[in-house]
Amino acid sequence: MGLGQWYDEHVVPRLIKCACSSSAIMQVRDKVVPLASGAVFELGCGGGINQQFYDPARVTSYAGMDPSAKGLDYTRAAAQALGRSADIRAGVGEAIPFGDASFDCVVCTFTLCSVADPAQTLREMHRVLKPGGRLLYAEHGRAPDPGVAKWQDRIEPVWKRLAGGCHLTRPVGSSIAAGTFALHQLGARYAPKTPRWAGWIEWGEAVKT
Numbered sequence: 001m002g003l004g005q006w007y008d009e010h011v012v013p014r015l016i017k018c019a020c021s022s023s024a025i026m027q028v029r030d031k032v033v034p035l036a037s038g039a040v041f042e043l044g045c046g047g048g049i050n051q052q053f054y055d056p057a058r059v060t061s062y063a064g065m066d067p068s069a070k071g072l073d074y075t076r077a078a079a080q081a082l083g084r085s086a087d088i089r090a091g092v093g094e095a096i097p098f099g100d101a102s103f104d105c106v107v108c109t110f111t112l113c114s115v116a117d118p119a120q121t122l123r124e125m126h127r128v129l130k131p132g133g134r135l136l137y138a139e140h141g142r143a144p145d146p147g148v149a150k151w152q153d154r155i156e157p158v159w160k161r162l163a164g165g166c167h168l169t170r171p172v173g174s175s176i177a178a179g180t181f182a183l184h185q186l187g188a189r190y191a192p193k194t195p196r197w198a199g200w201i202e203w204g205e206a207v208k209t
């Protein structure tokens, strides 16, 4: 295994778990994840941080998927610690290993920044949702202020390599709305105590039309 592969497999999941547990990020998770209900699928579930935010009274079944073996270990451990039965699989968002219309709800937090093909991943999330099903999202992305966006463009090439392929410049709401979803944005802001180039977050609900 080369150094790059070792870094991606062992260091990146730990860095992500740490960075994605800041209080600013946890506050946004708390606004979104508890809204999940019915048969739930979480895309990019690696790290398992969202496990603590699901409302067991509302979730009837949970399935999760992520390409990172280490990330999935964390997720399995978190689900087990909560006594939750979970169907957790390795895979990528561009080819979700579940049938059409399988879920009432898809949860996707801080993952569209990292997938190889966001448009295809959105099509896949749409496909696995039942008609009227909801995509609950919280994502960081391209800032609305041109000065901040300019810095995102400059920093992204280096950042991507250090942070497991995480992009800074992907638009959030507009790319979700470009699919056949009705977008209901619930909030957007710069995360406090975070550099603005890394801190623009949008969250909400998108309904399969």
Ligand SMILES: C[S@@+](CC[C@H](N)C(=O)[O-])C[C@H]1O[C@@H](n2cnc3c(N)ncnc32)[C@H](O)[C@@H]1O
Pocket: 016, 020, 043, 044, 045, 046, 047, 048, 049, 050, 065, 066, 067, 068, 071, 091, 092, 093, 094, 108, 109, 110, 111, 114, 115, 116, 117, 166
């Ligand atoms: C910043 S982490 C966020 C993890 C988790 N969603 C959270 O909210 O804490 C990005 C996640 O996207 C996953 N990922 C990367 N490429 C992916 C792909 N093509 N499909 C699905 N998940 C992917 C990574 O393995 C990682 O777990």
